Amino acid sequence: MKGRCWKFGADINTDLIIPGRYLNTTDPKELAKHCMEDIDSDFASKVKNSDIIVADKNFGCGSSREHAPIAIKATGVSCIIAKSFARIFYRNAFNVGLPIIICPEAFEDIDEGDEVEVNTHTGKIINLSKEKIYKAEPIPPFMHDIIAHGGLMHYVMARKKNK
Numbered sequence: 001m002k003g004r005c006w007k008f009g010a011d012i013n014t015d016l017i018i019p020g021r022y023l024n025t026t027d028p029k030e031l032a033k034h035c036m037e038d039i040d041s042d043f044a045s046k047v048k049n050s051d052i053i054v055a056d057k058n059f060g061c062g063s064s065r066e067h068a069p070i071a072i073k074a075t076g077v078s079c080i081i082a083k084s085f086a087r088i089f090y091r092n093a094f095n096v097g098l099p100i101i102i103c104p105e106a107f108e109d110i111d112e113g114d115e116v117e118v119n120t121h122t123g124k125i126i127n128l129s130k131e132k133i134y135k136a137e138p139i140p141p142f143m144h145d146i147i148a149h150g151g152l153m154h155y156v157m158a159r160k161k162n163k
Contacts (some may be wrong), residue, residue, distance in 0.1 A: 001051035001078040001099070001120070002128075007112040008039065010064065011056055011064030014089065018071040031067055032074035045116035049076035052118065054110045056082065060089025069093040079118050081125065081136070083107045095145050101125070103136035 015038075020035045022124060036043040053072065058067070059082040069092050072080065083104040089115050093100045099120050110116060114129035123138035140149070147153035 001050060001052065001124060002115070002117040003052045004048065005052050005054045005110055005112055005114045006040075006043070006047065006077075007107075007110065008055040008059070009082075010056035010150040011058045011061055012039070014060060014065050014068040016063055017060065017068040018065075023065065023067055026067070026070075027072050031071035032076075035071040035075050041126050044075060046074045046093075047077060050078045051076065052116050053077055053080040054082070054107055054112075054116075055080065055102075056107055057084045059083075059085050060093070061086040063091070064088040066092045066096060067157035069096045069098045079120065081106050081110075081116075083120065094146055094150040097147050097149070097154075099139060099147050101136045101139065104133050106134040106136070109134070112155055120147075 018031055019038050020036060022031060033044050073096055080100045081103050084102060085100060090100065101118065101120055103125055103131055110127055110131060114127055117126040117128060119140040123136040125134040125136060146155045149158050
């Protein structure tokens with residue numbers, strides 16, 4: 001994955017990712033239009049396919065709604081790098097097929113707008129703008145399978161079909 005970075009601070013909760021007033025829909029395209037709007041009202045119109053979110057600690061805290069990772073994924077964001085994630089957001093992200101990676105060092109050094117390349121198989125993150133490399137834990141192979149299928153439900157259905 002390679003893209004331009006959007007940087008967010010600590011404790012970005014699911015209400016900031018997708019405000020509660022939009023939870024009357026589950027349509028990913030509609031949710032994407034309002035992603036991060038209470039932090040950056042122009043985010044949804046400025047973010048591009050393959051862009052990457054870089055965040056401080058506890059990203060995705062708050063309620064357990066799957067709308068938050070769905071909204072992020074639907075904007076075209078290819079990956080989220082953070083110092084840490086709220087546990088339920090962590091699982092929900094993989095459940096909807098959104099790759100996330102923990103790397104505190106990357107958050108400290110990456111600036112908004114930097115071009116970054118992420119290899120979730122090896123955990124290698126390259127800041128192309130600064131020519132720096134960071135090392136994170138790679139995503140386990142079975143979770144790559146979930147992502148490759150577009151999320152947990154599609155993964156389970158494919159496995160059932162193959163039996």
